[in-house]
Amino acid sequence: MDFEYSPRVRELRKSLLDFMDEHIYPNEARWEAQVADGDRWEPPGLLAELKEKARTAGLWNLFLPDTYDRFSPGLTNLEYAPLAELMGRVYWAPEVFNCNAPDTGNMEVLAKYGNEAQQRQWLTPLMNGEIRSAFAMTEPELASSDATNVATSIVRDGDDYVINGRKWFISGACNNHTRIYIVMGKTDPGNANKYLQQSMLLVPAGTPGVQVVRPMQVFGYDDAPEGHAELIFDNVRVPADNLLLGEGRGFEIAQGRLGPGRIHHCMRTIGLAQRALEKMCVRAETRIAFGQPLSKQQSVREAIALSACEIEQARLLTLKAAAKMDQGGNKAAKDLIAMIKIVAPNMACAVIDRAIQIHGAAGVSQDTFLARAYTIARSIRLADGPDQVHMMQLGRNLSREIHERLNDGDNA
Template identity: 75%
Template sequence: MDFEYSDKVKDLVLRVRAFMDEHVYPNEGTFHEQVNADRWKTPPIMEELKAKAKAEGLWNFFLPLAYGEYSGGLTNLEYAPLAEEMGRVAWAPEVFNCAAPDTGNMEVLAKYGNAEQKKQWLEPLLEGKIRSAFAMTEPEVASSDATNIETSIVRDGDEYVINGRKFYISGACRESCEIMIVMGKTDPENPNRHMQQSQVLVPVKTPGVNIVRPMHVFGYDDAPEGHAEVIFDNVRVPVSNIVLGEGRGFEIAQGRLGPGRIHHCMRSIGAAQRALEMMCKRANERVAFGQPLAKNQSVREDIAMSACQIEQARLMTLKAAYKMDTAGNKDAKDLIAMIKIVAPNVALDVIDRAIQMHGAAGVSQDFFLAHMWAGQRTLRLADGPDQVHMMQLGRNLAKAHA
């Protein structure tokens, strides 16, 4: 395995980094001010930065070469350092049209959508004109087991009728969110539990789609994205809105979540790296008991351990990306599970140390640390909780040596 970046990727990393330095970091305060002025509307600064990034060709990096005409032209391995740079600011991936849940939804449409669905929804998403959401998680069942999903999708002539309740549907609160991919059951009596589910495209403004409230994450509403509770009350959509076909929902979900999981991990490395850099800066500048914090052995140990953990997680992420590129997502599933377990926990460790070194300021709104910690803690649940990944990974490893 050769993890040396090509000249093309090195150039892209430098360009993304320069864009972040010039346009993103200086506007972190502006972004939050504008969000506070209008919670669920995309802030003007975001649209301004998206236009700049698109004009510079820093756009849609995430779709790998396997997606043909829709590809961003990069492999998963090549995308990793770019996602790391974007992950240093929670909202930065959207600037480059590389933000979840749109990335996963675009992957679904590119891989499984028909020509009409691609024209109507994939193309405007790729252009950054609209946003989207993926509606799977439900409050009444353990959604870490996707076969538990209870939302009903019943065919009635040329339409499907959808009824159910979802929550933590990221992106659905935003005014620019126009389409949701909804997972539910079209065949609840099928003896094969993995063939009961389907996924269907539901425009947000369809009658019966009720955005009830934004769910909070450790007290944050994460505006303008938000994590909505959504009730589907006799929602009717054309049969043509089914993705791939009835009974294929679980298959689509598995195909969607592999790349999505590793993208999250790539961004986690960036968040941890930024926290480490802040830790080092603070240790050099802050004086306690007559000397800089960096003179204390425990502080040096925290910095050293953080650097070790980040590099370990980075290398594991690159190995998983390499395996996805060379052997396919299915063969890389164990490595994807490993990094999904490791990366958020590493980021949490590093960010927690950085918070401690910043004292009271570390938990305040003056630094990105507290909000980023909340996001990384949530990531231990998103796209499958740690326990599910460990259960399946342990099963696979044990079986291999049976």
């Protein structure tokens, strides 16, 4: 298995490293100050400034697999992985390069499942970074980790669909520039096949009946200017032409969307953990306690060594999953995607926690990125399916496949 960077990736990676050093890290404090000043849901002026620089540098829309020839810059999942890792080192950086969730997943949905009119109206401005989007699946009254539970009602009424339901933790829905929601609900709740009950609709922001109830907080952060909204859909009426792919295809679309979304989360999370390790090492060499640097303490050395091992293990597993997706598609890589979704966020939580401990009180303060980084990593253990769901499905698949293989006489 060859994980060497291609010439193009080496060139892009160098450009991205330079961009992060010149434009992202020096502006972290400025970003926070601008978000805190004025309307929290209005992206800071810094964002538009940096987006233009990223586009000029050719660091734009790098995420979309090369199977989407019409819209893609031509990178494979494997080629994108080291670039996403670098972007993930600063939580707001991916948006600078138009590689941020949930927009990446929504763009993939529109590219793969949208018709020409839907792509023209919504995908083009998303690819241009002119608007934001949200993906509305999770509901507060039921276990949305099982997507077949989704209870939001979608009823056909003449040339329209009418939507009623409540969603929450809808990332991006608070942002003033969000213009479109992809909403999952049930068009055929009585269908004997529970995987054909759901559909997805495109709902423009501002449609009558769409109510943003509140921004949900995550460990006390409101994550402005993106936010994670609670939404009510109260007799929301949209044209039937806003249906994606067809009635009963919602679960299929969700599965197609979540595979790439999960691996992108893992790529970025590895970058966050790598940065925490680097900060840990600097702290260990420069902080004096009991008359010597922290790095002289055996427990600190072990924390650094163990963190480096865990990051590299997660990185290699993520690269293997990306390569499998490129070779056989998302379905062929489903077990590896489940593995990295279990491994990478748990690894990041452990590494960042060690970094916090080595930084002492500063580690939980606003003076380092570590406190926010920990909340991000911990949240990813729930995003796009909690650990337990991935372990349940992975264990089921492995048990069945290994049993069948051994029964076929392959005992090697």
